[in-house]
Amino acid sequence: MSRGAVERVLGVLAALAAAALVVLGLLVAPPDAVQGQAQRLMYVHVPAAWVAYLAFAAVLVCSVAYLVRRDLAWDRRAQAAAELGVGLTGLAIMLGSIWGRPVWGVWWTWDPRLVTTVVLLLVYVGYLGVRGLAVDAHVNARRAAVVGVAGFVNVPLVHFSVVWWRTLHQPPTVLRPAGPASAIEPVMLVALLAGVVAFTLGAGWLYLRRLRVLARRAAPPPVSVGARPVPSVTVVRGDGE
Amino acid sequence: MTRTARPRTRLVVVGLVSVAALGVLAASGLQDSLVYYRTPSEVAARPRSTTQRVRLGGLVQRGSVREDAGSVRFVLTDGAAEVVVLHRGDPPGVFQEGQGALVEGTFDGRRLFRSDLLVVRHSNEYQGADGETYRPPDAAVGAATP
Numbered sequence: 001m002s003r004g005a006v007e008r009v010l011g012v013l014a015a016l017a018a019a020a021l022v023v024l025g026l027l028v029a030p031p032d033a034v035q036g037q038a039q040r041l042m043y044v045h046v047p048a049a050w051v052a053y054l055a056f057a058a059v060l061v062c063s064v065a066y067l068v069r070r071d072l073a074w075d076r077r078a079q080a081a082a083e084l085g086v087g088l089t090g091l092a093i094m095l096g097s098i099w100g101r102p103v104w105g106v107w108w109t110w111d112p113r114l115v116t117t118v119v120l121l122l123v124y125v126g127y128l129g130v131r132g133l134a135v136d137a138h139v140n141a142r143r144a145a146v147v148g149v150a151g152f153v154n155v156p157l158v159h160f161s162v163v164w165w166r167t168l169h170q171p172p173t174v175l176r177p178a179g180p181a182s183a184i185e186p187v188m189l190v191a192l193l194a195g196v197v198a199f200t201l202g203a204g205w206l207y208l209r210r211l212r213v214l215a216r217r218a219a220p221p222p223v224s225v226g227a228r229p230v231p232s233v234t235v236v237r238g239d240g241e
Numbered sequence: 242m243t244r245t246a247r248p249r250t251r252l253v254v255v256g257l258v259s260v261a262a263l264g265v266l267a268a269s270g271l272q273d274s275l276v277y278y279r280t281p282s283e284v285a286a287r288p289r290s291t292t293q294r295v296r297l298g299g300l301v302q303r304g305s306v307r308e309d310a311g312s313v314r315f316v317l318t319d320g321a322a323e324v325v326v327l328h329r330g331d332p333p334g335v336f337q338e339g340q341g342a343l344v345e346g347t348f349d350g351r352r353l354f355r356s357d358l359l360v361v362r363h364s365n366e367y368q369g370a371d372g373e374t375y376r377p378p379d380a381a382v383g384a385a386t387p
Contacts, residue, residue, distance in 0.1 A: 030369030034335055039367060105333030105360050111277045166277045166298065168343060170365040184367040 003208070010205040017198035024191040032188075041099040043191050046174075047199035048092040055085030055203065056124065056155050063148035066141055075141035076214040078148050080207050082127050088203070089121045104168060112161040113169035120154040127151055137218075278343050281322035291348055297324060298343045298362065306338050317342065317354075328356040335361050 001009075025043035032039035062078035065071075096114075097107050108114065127147045131140045162171045174180040180189050278298035297317060305316035313332050317324045326344050336342065341362030346355045 033368045033370045034337065034340070035363065035367075036335070042367070102333075103335050103361060103363055105336075106358075109360065168277065168360060168362055170363050173365040173367065183365060185369050188367050188369070 003212070007205065007208045007212075010201055010208065014198060014201035014205050017194060017201050021191070021194045021198045024187075024194045029188050029191040030185070035103050038099055038102040041095055042188075043195040044199075045092055045095040045099060046192060047195040048088045048095060050175075050196060051199040051203050052085045052088035052092060053155050053159070054200070055081045055088060056120075056152055059085060059124075059127070059148045060152040063145035066145045067149075070138065072137055072141060072218060073215070075137075075144065076211060076218065078145065079128070079131060080210040080214060082124050082148065083210065084203055084207055086121065086124045086128065088199075089117065089124070093117060093121065109168050111168040112165040113158070113167045116154065116158045116161045120151075120158050123147070123151045123154055280319040281317060281324045282319050284324065284348075285322040291350070294345065294347055295354075296343060296345045297326075297354065297356075298341065299324070301336070301338050301340055301342050303338045308332075313359075315342075317344065324354050325352050326354045326356050328359045330357065330359070332359050333361050335363070337361075340364070 021043060025040055029040070029043075031037045058081035059078050062074050062081060066074035066078060093114075100109075101107050127144060130147050131144045133143065134140050159172075159175070161167060162169050173183045174189070174192070184192075278296040281297065281299050284295065284297065299317040299319045302316040302318045302323070305314075307314045311329065311331070313328050313336075315326055315328075315338075317326050327349075328344060328346075336359065341364065343360040343362055344354065344356035345358040345360075349355045
């Protein structure tokens with residue numbers, strides 16, 4: 001299957017999963033006995049957070065691959081994943097805030113889960129900033145890769161913040177040793193999983209599209225027919241910088 | 242190479258300073274602010290200041306909620322110790338007996354805690370109303386039956 005076909009199939013599957021999420025999350029699943037309708041925000045808030053974790057894991061893997069191979073294709077993969085992760089983390093914070101107002105009674109509070117999530121967001125915004133500091137693409141890629149590897153410590157910090165410290169945010173329901181059994185009604189869990197599938201497919205679709213744009217930008221400009229021959233330039237990069 | 246060593250040294254210095262600054266912050270300030278709330282047992286164990294603002298967390302004791310005009314009074318418990326809370330203002334919509342809650346405010350005398358911020362701490366359990374007609378939970382607040 002060609003690259004474009006994979007992209008199209010992913011796009012269609014993401015749209016189908018999103019439609020299933022809307023039906024399951026808004027119509028099939030009942031409102032929560034305590035939280036009421038606001039609880040439905042869980043079906044998008046939790047997937048946004050999980051897929052952000054996944055994106056940052058991809059940044060880690062691609063950064064290590066760049067440091068080993070020194071191939072800018074890995075750097076582009078890391079960049080696209082980081083951009084997705086930053087967007088999804090921002091989305092998770094906003095959706096969580098909208099949920100927090102009716103259920104907690106406040107838009108925001110300085111509890112460890114919320115603080116570590118903001119730190120996570122800032123570190124990866126910094127990661128995207130570091131990429132533009134130097135002129136040489138390899139210098140940028142190397143520095144970014146170091147941040148991309150070190151920054152990943154934030155992910156377990158965010159996830160376990162609700163276990164290690166006292167928080168207002170509730171502890172995990174699904175991603176915990178005991179699993180989701182008996183803590184969430186099955187139909188709610190199905191809606192949540194539909195959300196996870198929809199967000200993962202949608203993120204994969206966006207990722208491929210973004211990668212295509214980044215690769216095109218990095219490729220040398222095409223030589224138009226009839227134009228003067230372009231003198232070939234060989235760039236020799238010293239080691240040790 | 243001396244030409245590229247300079248920026249690298251600068252990077253290392255910036256890195257070391259950032260790590261040191263983070264370490265100092267973590268050792269001093271964060272130590273206390275990482276404790277997001279105190280429990281009734283903890284405040285029972287230490288002398289109570291009537292001026293220092295405290296954030297208290299626990300369960301709203303069943304049968305203890307009394308709502309008056311513009312205020313709500315309830316007992317916050319952690320199973321071992323209890324604090325009587327008088328909160329000025331309306332409780333959030335999902336405030337319920339038997340659920341977690343956080344209050345911010347100061348102690349007034351030995352037993353009463355005056356709160357001006359009441360936040361509901363939701364559990365990690367999700368359950369539909371099981372075929373019953375859905376009823377907004379705030380209708381249950383104030384019902385004295387446990």
